[in-house]
Amino acid sequence: MGSNDVVRVGIVGVGIMGADHAERLARRIAGARLVAVADPDEGRARDLAARFEGVRAGADALELIAADDVDAVLLASPGFVHEDQVLACLAADKPVLCEKPLTMDSESSLRLVAADREAEERVGRRLVQVGFMRRFDPEYAGLRTLLESGELGRTLLLHNVHRNASVPNADFRSEMIVRDSLVHEVDVARFLFGEEVVAIQVLSPAPTSHAADGVIDPQVAIFTMAGGGIVTNEVFVNSQVGYEVRCEAVAERGSAVIGRPSSSTYTTALAVDGLGRWGGEVPADYRTRFATAYDLEVQAWVDSVRSGTPVGPTAWDGYAATAVSTAGMASLASGERVDIALADPQTLSHSASSPDTDTSENAPSTKEQP
Amino acid sequence: MGSNDVVRVGIVGVGIMGADHAERLARRIAGARLVAVADPDEGRARDLAARFEGVRAGADALELIAADDVDAVLLASPGFVHEDQVLACLAADKPVLCEKPLTMDSESSLRLVAADREAEERVGRRLVQVGFMRRFDPEYAGLRTLLESGELGRTLLLHNVHRNASVPNADFRSEMIVRDSLVHEVDVARFLFGEEVVAIQVLSPAPTSHAADGVIDPQVAIFTMAGGGIVTNEVFVNSQVGYEVRCEAVAERGSAVIGRPSSSTYTTALAVDGLGRWGGEVPADYRTRFATAYDLEVQAWVDSVRSGTPVGPTAWDGYAATAVSTAGMASLASGERVDIALADPQTLSHSASSPDTDTSENAPSTKEQP
């Protein structure tokens, strides 16, 4: 499309993320117009659509994807329906921003890598962007810029901390910490090192009493990178306190931290217990902490649809992350280190193997891939 | 206009701020389209327009303001032409976002207060928003919310610090520190106290050797608020270091600071002098520090044009700030405290006197006015 045309967007899935993205597209993003939302729960879709002018609602994702007045699709549906929906977007030659995880297992993710390559050969650009929004967070992006600048020398270690105040206890299982939370650190490690994760070990500390029975929380995971770097990760989803995401990179001549506690207002005041305290508030959840990252991610996606130049995490990034978290779930069960063998990207396509042909400033993507 | 229509914006003045706003409107703001730019230096206007599709350039501000396809005007022209241009917008019943200062002296600012009141009586809404963007900065807005919540009790003092790395030495005069820099602190004091400034004293320390001959820099200014609160201000425009803007509010049961040093990446590394140092970078200028504030200001203005509900600093706010900085220039000359007598808003309009009839969440405005 022309670079000045307005992108007409359809959203599939109207849960928390879908509704959040609808607000974003309608109120804060330049160059886009929200035209349709779809969700199996059609009433909920209708409620969301009613918040805006000129947005229609439906129950059928594939119908929305195929609609003539939808230029591009944002998938905020559950991971287990992603494969069909992404394939439908590719079949319609439509750019798609797919929330993470790309799919629920490595095989289906790999099929999407191949399908996106075929689309690229057909339409001249890859169509899939995966929703690892942290790559658009100014702090993570700034950290990558710093590490790539070489100012601190080669990166040796990362230390990640990822805490949520709490998760719903019903039906929650230990594996979900690996698959839904730790997967962000997997992408961060690949993004900052510019290398694949080759092994993962997930350790099980004595759990917090705030976790549901049988749930291992917190977890400590160790990644080994292709070049020998090591990544330590704490994931703690019932920390009671708030949303804390922190990353420290240790390099040969210095270290750098992002995600330090910060808040717009810093007070020195009397606490309820009568003690004077200084400090600030911890954000309640990821929507506060990563509000800017989501805005920048969706703006970059809309801009890329207009310009024809893809940006951000690729289907390969989605596949690799899924492969690592699958190995992580096996390690969680066994306690042993599990090696990860990715497919050979050469046998798939040159597209998947060379994401770095995209050199635009606004396109954070993994630097090197096998 | 309808709340889903796209606002067609014209920008008058294509200096640093005008160009910055053009990028913003074209690339980051929902619901707006940049259609025209005007500047006496028509070549420069043409260069800017050429960066975007479908934007025309001209030399004549009044022609742009009058154009049928311009729904709203953003004035980034010098202060001494503001009066005529704002009056032209009002005559055309067009909403205008006017960069600060509103005008160069209190009398002309007061004429615009009256003119905006007449416009309000005619079209049902005030049309002038003044570009005190700090009110949209999440830190300043959060501080006002905290102070208004009463959690810390009544506000007693503010301590402001405002530093620039440097200013051009040619033609720079001490008064410009009061008029162009300190005026932001004047608006901050009014915004956070919700009261008028009733007296100002500007002190002249022995100046830095980095200031031009005869220029008093830094300056220390003391405001007295209508309710007896006191505000200390340091303004230092040749600090050599970077852009630092900080505000500490001291209240009966605690204090709060915004603008603490922060940067997206915090490093611990070897400095060039061979010493290990921790810390981060100071932003180079206001466009970095207040990038988000400008985005939110312009988005709120565009939204207000679509919805018909005005937001943000009013013509009265512009007038009051000009009156205080005029008194400040007198105090700089005499070294004495100068009292400020504002016009009686009752004799002007109920509009100017009751900005708080606007109670929208997105509408930071001065809480109380005489």
Add this chain to the structure above:
Amino acid sequence: MGSNDVVRVGIVGVGIMGADHAERLARRIAGARLVAVADPDEGRARDLAARFEGVRAGADALELIAADDVDAVLLASPGFVHEDQVLACLAADKPVLCEKPLTMDSESSLRLVAADREAEERVGRRLVQVGFMRRFDPEYAGLRTLLESGELGRTLLLHNVHRNASVPNADFRSEMIVRDSLVHEVDVARFLFGEEVVAIQVLSPAPTSHAADGVIDPQVAIFTMAGGGIVTNEVFVNSQVGYEVRCEAVAERGSAVIGRPSSSTYTTALAVDGLGRWGGEVPADYRTRFATAYDLEVQAWVDSVRSGTPVGPTAWDGYAATAVSTAGMASLASGERVDIALADPQTLSHSASSPDTDTSENAPSTKEQP
């Protein structure tokens, strides 16, 4: 005395500071032995003495000062008895560490300056050290070292903040804030600028409701230094929160802050109100904040008694601080700026006028004096 002899110390005054110093001398200071304490309330003196082995108690300060087994005297008595007690120490050729204020008015302080000069001519060293312990605080001492290094260029401004949680309301008067609290900032300004204060203005904001009726609290004081530097000071003795003492120096090529909030343990935890908060505790009072400063002050004094080389603030420093706070009390009453004219030190002694002949590392003293 020989540099390896143990100094036998007597303490006059057994209030909070006297008892604190007794613990310090008995338990944490090398090369000293506490041998006697005296207080008009002899029972209280006896209670304190009983905490240690071999310490005798009495009611008569002059008897303690004259005793053969007392090598040096620490005066922790009220300011209004200091003149007589210091003169008694000088008459006995005994080194004396006198808590601030040196005396209650400039004239009596000046008499002590002259008496110490006579002592110096007689015994070859000045004998009086005044208890401005902040000069021994590693933060203030480090700040002076930085400013003197010239790394940041000439010092232009200081911004001081000095807050106490509360003061007893009974008999408390606004002047006490100037005389007992602000006097520390007076000494800090002289110490960091290495210059005298030549004018002071004390402003009276609308007071906190936590102050007693008629008490002006907080106060804002402005000092003008001999070289044209300006110092802003907030003193707030009923802040409710805790003990906060902060100093920011602004110089030609950078600024430096000491006294930033810090605490040994920094937590991120759930506050009583159910919000996650990060930060730390504010110290309750000066004994926590300045514990190390007091230890270093008394150790330096004991070392100086053994070595014969005086250190730290002189009688002149005590006199100058008293002169400024006296002018400050006048300004508090009038609201006007009050100039300060110090005695001509040339007519007094070369000792008072050249404290910088002492160049030892451990001897923080005012750099320049008229």
Add this chain to the structure above:
Amino acid sequence: MGSNDVVRVGIVGVGIMGADHAERLARRIAGARLVAVADPDEGRARDLAARFEGVRAGADALELIAADDVDAVLLASPGFVHEDQVLACLAADKPVLCEKPLTMDSESSLRLVAADREAEERVGRRLVQVGFMRRFDPEYAGLRTLLESGELGRTLLLHNVHRNASVPNADFRSEMIVRDSLVHEVDVARFLFGEEVVAIQVLSPAPTSHAADGVIDPQVAIFTMAGGGIVTNEVFVNSQVGYEVRCEAVAERGSAVIGRPSSSTYTTALAVDGLGRWGGEVPADYRTRFATAYDLEVQAWVDSVRSGTPVGPTAWDGYAATAVSTAGMASLASGERVDIALADPQTLSHSASSPDTDTSENAPSTKEQP
């Protein structure tokens, strides 16, 4: 000895630590007198003694230990001579402060545990204190107090970071990182959890180019505590930057960090590269960072000699740390997790098994032991 007698101390070993302790005892510690130093390099011992009055020097450690005028011994000699020297102190019934490591292997450390128990049965108090000075650091001690208070719930994880600017490359081996550096984190883990370490795994990242050939640096070590807690550790001895020691404890209702970057003076200034930067200096080495901890450790030891009540880390603490670091060196070689089986303290003595009978305020010791 009587609680008011001065403790006459002899120091064995006059390297960096021995000389540092000599200065400390001579200039900053109450109640002690340095009387003798001994070192095989007698010239170096003589040079050190000459800095003080009345201190004699010799080459023979056992002669110093046996001397009648030496009440207590501070061992700053290399670890491989500790066993003989500690046994000599015990044979002479003299309290000994032994720098870490207690000995070079678990068996010899265990022999000292037994010998100290016999001494205790004979003289009524244990005589050995091991120099894990971090227990006296106000930050570590404050963290333990916080964790023991239960305010944050049960401790789940620790994250330790331990960086040195550099180590001498000659003869440096990877194992020394475990034995000499990581051993401090072993003691910290035991101190803060109040439990033994039951397993250790040492991981070998691709090393920094600043390490000598074949040296693994940084290293990442994982401890498993008896109660199931997990401790992650980064040890990096050629970080180039400075001395950084940090510990974060993660508990059920919050986390706490000590060792955050801090420096007495915090500047915002122009860096050599022309960028404005805020922040502070990283201490160069452990003597700066832990100066206060060493002072408090030695003062507590001197006080304990006078009072007869032992404080601080015991021979058992020294033995347990040695056992863990020995297992760590095995893990470094194999890459596998290594379990640690400590001796049964019951078969040794009730003393080693119940360090918590010492409940004095000033006695940080491991809370629980098997």
